[in-house]
Amino acid sequence: MTKLYTFGEMKQLLNANAENISENNLVKGFSIDSRTLKDGDLFFCIKGENTDGHHYIPQALEKGACGIVAIPENIPQTLRNRDLPWILVSDPNKALREWAADVRRQFSGKVLAITGSNGKTSTKDILAGLCRYIDPQAYSTPGNYNNFIGVPLTILSAVQKAKWWIIEIGTNQFGEIAELSNIVQPTAGIITNIGESHLEFLGSTAGVAKEKSGLFAGMNPESNVVIPDSLLHQQIVEEAAAKAGVSIIKTAQLSEKSPAGLNKFRLFEEEFETSIDSPLLKQNL
Structure with a gap:
């Protein structure tokens, strides 16, 4: 990452709902792969041709994700009921593109x-x-x-x-x-x-x-x-x-x-x- 965003800025940029997150905290890294995610990264639940990041939310949280960008309906119910750091959007893939577009503009x-x-x-x-x-x-x-x-x-x-x-x-x-x-x-x-x-x-x-x-x-x-x-x-x-x-x-x-x-x-x-x-x-x- 080249520019740091606060969670509040991310929430506004992605037109998202945020839960259990301090809006003044900085997003210092990101990941779309729970296997390579680093402690403090923001995890995007990207849907690809053969997999869906929503399936790997537990692994991302276990490795220290600071937040999860996800579709509310696709979050496992056992996790949805917990006070976890959610950034809720309609399409995480689109959210990733919107974030990139904002970085490009700057x-x-x-x-x-x-x-x-x-x-x-x-x-x-x-x-x-x-x-x-x-x-x-x-x-x-x-x-x-x-x-x-x-x-x-x-x-x-x-x-x-x-x-x-x-x-x-x-x-x-x-x-x-x-x-x-x-x-x-x-x-x-x-x-x-x-x-x-x-x-x-x-x-x-x-x-x-x-x-x-x-x-x-x-x-x-x-x-x-x-x-x-x-x-x-x-x-x-x-x-x-x-x-x-x-x-x-x-x-x-x-x-x-x-x-x-x-x-x-x-x-x-x-x-x-x-x-x-x-x-x-x-x-x-």
Whole structure:
């Protein structure tokens, strides 16, 4: 965590009811996993594909959770009747996202968001390495934490004093990237490519392009998004960008000739310039 909240602030932010908690006490840590929870952490009863955090409330309390963010109806009755530190909400998953959105709003640095069918994680790692040359505290998504749970966790764990956050955004359902973009509020973005990913949910590569264009939802007009030249369904992406007022910057594909060909790049925070001469995949470039 990078900013400390009081329980009173959390209660107001999450529109929650709090029981048996001093509103002036600070939330010093959080967890969604009772196995790794530390004494004094706030435990979110997150519901995933295969489990539900409400089942692990006893373990979280045993390890010293300072509070439990839960749905009242999902709390075991044997626990509900006890004077335990509850923060009661309608959806703990949504509460986690709302908290992350508030942390993002208070971050004054730049946020670079990366999405695409392939190459997100490797591109994120390359870009994070470049940003750390400028700012050693630059923070990036750990692993591939790029979904509705992973993105909020990334933001809540980020370094508030960093100049850069590099955040990976993924999806497997229509509307997820747009909602995550509204949380992340990217300063700039990258769409690595459009491919046949999650077609069981998105229907077609055109549907993938439409979903990836959700990246523009949380961006300010005149922000920049980099895409490869000759991107599949490029028209869909460009039309969505124009509607959002976002500027598209195109890069050439490998050795193809293009007016926007990229031979060098420069980081303008400091004097640093290098030629690109590497076996990087085209989505990384």
